[in-house]
Amino acid sequence: MQEEIVFYTNPWSRGGIVHWMLEELGQPYRMEVIEYGPPMKSSEYLAINPMGKVPAIRHGNTVVTEAAAICAYLAEAFPEAGLLPTPVGRGDYYRWLFFTAGPLEMAISLKSANVTLSSEQQMQFGCGSYETAVDTWPRR
Numbered sequence: 198m199q200e201e202i203v204f205y206t207n208p209w210s211r212g213g214i215v216h217w218m219l220e221e222l223g224q225p226y227r228m229e230v231i232e233y234g235p236p237m238k239s240s241e242y243l244a245i246n247p248m249g250k251v252p253a254i255r256h257g258n259t260v261v262t263e264a265a266a267i268c269a270y271l272a273e274a275f276p277e278a279g280l281l282p283t284p285v286g287r288g289d290y291y292r293w294l295f296f297t298a299g300p301l302e303m304a305i306s307l308k309s310a311n312v313t314l315s316s317e318q319q320m321q322f323g324c325g326s327y328e329t330a331v332d333t334w335p336r337r
């Protein structure tokens with residue numbers, strides 16, 4: 198019997214990324230909506246994600262947090278869905294998956310918080326400047 202996928206999310210969250218992935222995957226899953234505030238910081242939910250954040254999934258005994266990691270895990274756990282690139286395409290796949298979850302998100306978050314890094318900080322912070330991070334994203 199196939200192991201259950203439990204999807205912990207909130208509709209107003211990055212859980213939307215994982216929700217999209219789960220729909221593309223075509224596998225059954227059970228969604229548990231976690232409200233912001235105390236429910237997300239309850240001991241029950243902290244046992245799933247010690248950060249007290251969504252999204253997270255539990256697949257059998259495996260718990261995965263971090264939207265990008267969850268998508269990568271699901272693509273590998275269900276290869277028949279055809280969402281995992283071939284080994285040749287995996288360089289780009291990992292590159293942009295990690296770039297989006299790391300430098301790009303950091304650059305956008307700092308910008309939305311009106312934080313501008315000094316030239317020295319741009320050398321130290323993995324995102325560099327907002328402009329460089331955004332310009333690095335591949336365009337069609």
Ligand SMILES: N[C@@H](CCC(=O)N[C@@H](CS)C(=O)NCC(=O)O)C(=O)O
Pocket residue numbers: 209210211212233234237249250251252262263264265
């Ligand atoms: N790096 C995490 C970020 C998760 C995150 O910050 N989730 C927000 C919603 S989008 C959250 O749960 N915030 C509630 C809180 O921190 O109490 C990911 O990519 O999944």
